[in-house]
Each structure stands twice: as C-alpha cells, then as structure tokens.
Amino acid sequence: MVEAPKYKPEKVIPWTVDEAQRFWEVAKDHRLAAAWCLALFYGPRRGEILGLRWQDVNLVDGEIQLIQQLQTVGGKLIVVSLKTDASERPLPVLGVLREMLAKMSDERSRQPPSEHDLVFTTVKGTPIDPRNFADRMFKRLCKLAGVRVIKFHHTRHTAASMLQLLGVHPKVAQAILGHSSVTTTQQYYTHVYTEQVTSALQLVEKKLQETKTAPADEPRRLVDMSDGSGSRQVSRQSQILNRLADKFTVVKPLRLELRTPCLKDLSTDGVSHRMTEVDKVLQDARRRWSIGVVAVNLAVKDAGGGEVGLAA
Known part of the structure; x- marks a missing residue:
C-alpha cells in the first residue's frame, strides 16, 4: 500500500566549452598535466587514468590501451580489471598528450620505480589515491582556474557533451568513453548546451519568418449566388x-x-x-x-x- 518514491537521477551540468578551456589553461602546467589532459580530452574514469601502465603506452604508434583501473578496496589501493569488455579500449595519442607523455618518459629514469609500472604516481612513485586525485587535487585546480567546482566524474559528461556539440557520431563517442551501450552515452552522458538550444530555436524563427509567396486563388464560381440581402435567388x-x-x-x-x-x-x-x-x-x-x-x-x-x- 506504500507508494515507492520515484528515482530521480542526479542532475549533471557539465562544464561549458569556456569553462573547460579555462581549466585546461591552469591544468596544463601541473605535474600531472597528462592525467588532466586525458580527463578533459578523452573523458575516461578516474580509475582508468590512475591505472594506466607504461607498458600500455605506445608512443611510436601513437596509441594507449586502457585495460585496468586503480581502486581503493578495504582501505588498500589495488589494480583490477575494467568492469566490461567495452571498457577495455585503445585510444589514439593526441599531439598535446604525446608531448606530455614523452616528457614524463624522459623523467621516469630519475624517479623511484613504480610498484605497478604506473604512469601517474606520487612524487615517491607510489599509486595515487583516487579520492585524493578527484577531490583535493582536482578541486584545487578548479579554484585556481576560477571555474565551477564539479565532481571529477562530471568531466566525463563534459567530454561526451563536447563530442556531441562538435557533431561526433554517437557510436564514435561510445567507443571513446568505453560504454557498453550507445544508449548510455546518449541518455546519461550527453547533455545539450544552452547555445545549442538557442541556435536550434533561431533556425525555427528564421524558417517561420521567411516570406512566403501567396498561393494562386482557387477557381471561383463565375456567378455569386447570394445578393446583398443574403437571399438565395438564382436565375x-x-x-x-x-x-x-x-x-x-x-x-x-x-x-x-x-x-x-x-x-x-x-x-x-x-x-x-x-x-x-x-x-x-x-x-x-x-x-x-x-x-x-x-x-x-x-x-x-x-x-x-x-x-x-x-x-x-
């Protein structure tokens, strides 16, 4: 007899293009700039970023493989496989990301070896706590950039929405984000920007206000069958x-x-x-x-x- 409450998903408002640009202007000078580049340009999950290994980075062919993630289980950091087969995906290395990874690779020899061959580590070479990465580091950069502080996972929504804004096909966006279904990409991660709504309505406004040529009069009867008094006398x-x-x-x-x-x-x-x-x-x-x-x-x-x- 009890009416179950309706599920209301969390309302997500991704960054605008301007906000994303402002964040990147600050993040590109950070020690983990390549990690923020991945988050903003590719939209992977935080565990996928922190679980990336050097053996999965191929700068010669320009490709990285996302095949594992770093998680906190029982207070310990462990490396686990990704949750679905679709999550395991290759991604091309963009020019800006290639430069940053190449620089990190050169500095790798001067740093303590990583326990799991991880690309992104602390200054001591230990794995980065995902909560520390997504909360303390990320929020600090948001404040420095002067942008809205959003959840780190919402950068994934931002990447999906920008792909949609730029006209990328939903199946391509699905492959980049590693979703098992394109419905998930479109229904939960892709958001419409206000500028898109305005542009769409302006198209409607322009179309409906076009000058339309008046249609030719329909054939009329040669003789009007009603006189001024409204009578119907017909000769x-x-x-x-x-x-x-x-x-x-x-x-x-x-x-x-x-x-x-x-x-x-x-x-x-x-x-x-x-x-x-x-x-x-x-x-x-x-x-x-x-x-x-x-x-x-x-x-x-x-x-x-x-x-x-x-x-x-």
Missing part, C-alpha cells in the same frame, strides 16, 4: 454559368482542360476568350428565349386568353 442564367464553370479543371498553371467533349474546341483558347464565347452563347440563348415568350403571348391572345407571364 437560370446563373445556373447555366455555374454549370459551365464546373466543367473546367485546372491541370497546369494558366492552362485549363475541358471535361465535356462537345466544348473541346475551346480548350486551346485563353481564359478571357473562352468567357467571351460563353457570353455569346448565353446572349443567343436569351434572344431565343425572348422570341419564344413573344410568340407564346401572341398565340395566347389569338386564342382569346390573357397574356402569359414567364419569369426571365
């Missing part, structure tokens, strides 16, 4: 004209096709010419009708009857 001439108008169908701009075969000879004339021909036919019909009315009245008078009134 025989009006009926004839409207029936003739209904015989025309617009098939192409400025071209009409007649449905009635007997009027086919009018199909090649212009619209105004055809209206003139129709008017001539109607005038002839009215003359014949008038003569008929006179003839009937004369015949009735001769027969001794009264004059017959026929409605026009």
Whole structure:
C-alpha cells in the first residue's frame, strides 16, 4: 500500500566549452598535466587514468590501451580489471598528450620505480589515491582556474557533451568513453548546451519568418449566388454559368482542360476568350428565349386568353 518514491537521477551540468578551456589553461602546467589532459580530452574514469601502465603506452604508434583501473578496496589501493569488455579500449595519442607523455618518459629514469609500472604516481612513485586525485587535487585546480567546482566524474559528461556539440557520431563517442551501450552515452552522458538550444530555436524563427509567396486563388464560381440581402435567388442564367464553370479543371498553371467533349474546341483558347464565347452563347440563348415568350403571348391572345407571364 506504500507508494515507492520515484528515482530521480542526479542532475549533471557539465562544464561549458569556456569553462573547460579555462581549466585546461591552469591544468596544463601541473605535474600531472597528462592525467588532466586525458580527463578533459578523452573523458575516461578516474580509475582508468590512475591505472594506466607504461607498458600500455605506445608512443611510436601513437596509441594507449586502457585495460585496468586503480581502486581503493578495504582501505588498500589495488589494480583490477575494467568492469566490461567495452571498457577495455585503445585510444589514439593526441599531439598535446604525446608531448606530455614523452616528457614524463624522459623523467621516469630519475624517479623511484613504480610498484605497478604506473604512469601517474606520487612524487615517491607510489599509486595515487583516487579520492585524493578527484577531490583535493582536482578541486584545487578548479579554484585556481576560477571555474565551477564539479565532481571529477562530471568531466566525463563534459567530454561526451563536447563530442556531441562538435557533431561526433554517437557510436564514435561510445567507443571513446568505453560504454557498453550507445544508449548510455546518449541518455546519461550527453547533455545539450544552452547555445545549442538557442541556435536550434533561431533556425525555427528564421524558417517561420521567411516570406512566403501567396498561393494562386482557387477557381471561383463565375456567378455569386447570394445578393446583398443574403437571399438565395438564382436565375437560370446563373445556373447555366455555374454549370459551365464546373466543367473546367485546372491541370497546369494558366492552362485549363475541358471535361465535356462537345466544348473541346475551346480548350486551346485563353481564359478571357473562352468567357467571351460563353457570353455569346448565353446572349443567343436569351434572344431565343425572348422570341419564344413573344410568340407564346401572341398565340395566347389569338386564342382569346390573357397574356402569359414567364419569369426571365
């Protein structure tokens, strides 16, 4: 009978491009600049960064392999495998990262050997505590850069969102981030920046305000069947004209096709010419009708009857 509370995922607001740039301006001079480069440019997990070994770095071919991670278990730092097969992934070494790793490789001989052949260690050569790396070191750099202090894991969201902003295909972003499903990349890690929303709405605004050419008027009836008083008195001439108008169908701009075969000879004339021909036919019909009315009245008078009134 108890209604279970709805799960609300943590709201993540990744860094903007400007914030990421400001952070990098400070972080690139840090002792662990290559680690911050990985975090900001590639978006790996903190354990994947701290678990990177020299034997997994190939500067000749320009590639690194992420195959293990450093974690704290029971108060001890241990190296474990990554949680999924998709997490084990090769990544190309960018130019800026290559320079930093090459410099670290040269200085490696002057430092105490690492217990696990780790790339990123303390000054004593011991593994770096992930919490110390993600909390104390990272937050200190955020304050020095004057940017919002976010969780270190949210740099992963920042990398995913920037890939989306730059038009990178979701499957490529999935491979970079090491997600087992592209749905995870799109639904949980990719965020839309305010600038993208503004740009999208500006496209809609521009489209809806384009000058649109008014469409050609639809074929109208030749005779209006209502008068000013709203009555519906229709003359025989009006009926004839409207029936003739209904015989025309617009098939192409400025071209009409007649449905009635007997009027086919009018199909090649212009619209105004055809209206003139129709008017001539109607005038002839009215003359014949008038003569008929006179003839009937004369015949009735001769027969001794009264004059017959026929409605026009």
